[in-house]
Amino acid sequence: MSHSPDRHDQTAASGSGEGQSRGKPTINDVARLAKVSKKTVSRVINESPFVKQKTRDAIKAVIAELGFTPDPQARALARRKSFLIGLVYDNPSPQYVVNIQRGILDALEGTDFQLVLHPCDRTKPDHVARVRAFVQQHKPFGLILPPSVSEDELLARTLDEAEVDYVRIASVQLDSPSRMIRTLDGEGAAAAGRHLAELGHRQIAHIHGPLSFRSTHERRAGFERALHEAGLSLQPDMAVEGGYTFEGGVTAAEQLLNQPSPPQAIFAGNDEMATGAYVAVRRAGFRIPEDISIVGFDDTPIAGRLWPALTTVRLPIREMGSAAARLLLATANGAVARQLVTFEPEIVVRGSTATPHKA
Amino acid sequence: MSHSPDRHDQTAASGSGEGQSRGKPTINDVARLAKVSKKTVSRVINESPFVKQKTRDAIKAVIAELGFTPDPQARALARRKSFLIGLVYDNPSPQYVVNIQRGILDALEGTDFQLVLHPCDRTKPDHVARVRAFVQQHKPFGLILPPSVSEDELLARTLDEAEVDYVRIASVQLDSPSRMIRTLDGEGAAAAGRHLAELGHRQIAHIHGPLSFRSTHERRAGFERALHEAGLSLQPDMAVEGGYTFEGGVTAAEQLLNQPSPPQAIFAGNDEMATGAYVAVRRAGFRIPEDISIVGFDDTPIAGRLWPALTTVRLPIREMGSAAARLLLATANGAVARQLVTFEPEIVVRGSTATPHKA
């Protein structure tokens, strides 16, 4: 150990063994070799249109030759804006989260941006403050807000104030086309309702998400609309909340099954709850789909892993994540989206729904 | 639009509306108010032990008063090391990944570090190069490598060369205690074997992961050991590969069921494959657990969502992620782990296993 008094001051000495001729090439190296100022190199890196073609080509050649890549940290410092895309999420369904992540990563592939995770517990009173602290400290390039954080207006206003770009993914239009991706949950839920009605079910139940989620209302409304169009209706005692969780789904389904006249079919607001319904239904001794049909929502991987496979409404979650990331980059790049990016879910019929059994 | 010739040069002008009295406080503000040099403030921030207590207190007071937080980008630039922890993963099971993420985030909570995702497709020939590029560009503070990337020696050597810290999570000790978290997969698999043997099963099958994964061998070896100890053995035609995926599990189970004497019990190398086995077993008309018992591995959420719930071997994945992150931070901080951090899985008996049915 050295005798230097300052532990941190000495760490550098213990660093590399001093081997590589010189570290990674910097903008200075490029500038020197190309015989231009670093500022001009900077312009080329940032694709400024105000560089003569000839100069640009020469610089690009040097960049390629050296294998130069700009240092994200240095750029971030100078621009006061990092190359991080923050995913701020608070979704009960892990599958949803993974898929969103994948979608974003798809879009970020090949760019300089990195995805950082920022879970956000909305039940904590300081959740907005935490996100703000994150934003102020790390100065992310932008944020992506899937449901349900996307619906948090207080958070949105706070982010506006902090001047960060963000894209919200939601089932209702709560922002301009440049700042959101919309999913037509109502249409998907309606398709679920039509499907069950067409199969001939009359006594149909719905397990919905928390009332604080906009998607809960969108889905329920679309579902009810379809039932009405089929001359049916959702009885008050046939609508139960399941909190978008597996356990909630179990409890909600048990409640439905305990009604004097249990449902012939259940539409769950997401796959997690539908999975819970499977368990409750079987525990009660019913068969799926012979005795009770079940429909889910989201088409997360578990839907295809159940037995029988779950009929559900597919939301292209990964594509949505990807679209959100692309929109974010485009918007920050100065583009203005005129048209709202919209995703329409589609029903995927599998083995959990069938014609009602003759009782 | 302005008439400035340089588009990028002007972007600043379009920036903030110039409102807040002054931006976030910097280290200079702190130094001025505390009447010390910025270097001393820097020392306090970095918890250097070479600052007089009195000075430290005074500076801390100013920091608190100003609400100062050091700028991660500036620090990263000066240190040549960012505050990002990279999760480099390539795991077929999404649940595994989410849980690892959560564990890491648990450990990172309250620190200055952020988690960035870096999926890595090991089937691509340039996967090592990509990771290296990521490391060289973004200079992450450290990486966490869960299986199976943890087993990639070429990658490990490349990271050594790039001088990045990393922690590997693996089922065999392939590195020093400072650089890895070990899981005793063999013990867990043995418990699964004992469990099935104790129930009275004789004809027991195993669906294992890819042979290129170390965990595949660990699990299989532990399982076989337990069978031997019970006076049983794993017949060659009772061991099939399922690729650690759901689909692979389905196929593998079908293959087992088509044998002249199908198994009474199946131990799958992970829950995904066990889930696949559920489907194949039912498709073939058998009941679980009456006709065939099934045991999984990992205890991912799906295990509890199946019907009947899956008996499986629990790996505390989230805790492992957390431990890996803590180890990484500690190691980078100069600590040297003497003792290997080890996690022993435990069997969780649920509804998918039972005494064999009298044929």
Place this chain on the structure above:
DNA sequence: TTCGAAAATGTCACCGGTGTCAATCCTTAT
């Protein structure tokens, strides 16, 4: 009391880029 080493703090360049604004280079109109 005095001296020397350890402890504490400061100085200053530099990390690798970008913003501002001035300087220089081309064109084209006259």
Place this chain on the structure above:
DNA sequence: ATAAGGATTGACACCGGTGACATTTTCGAA
């Protein structure tokens, strides 16, 4: 040929910290 004005390019400070090393304190031993 020449000035005007846009197109290019460059000079230089600065973003907010840290590293290396110098300087100043402090304190126990002689």
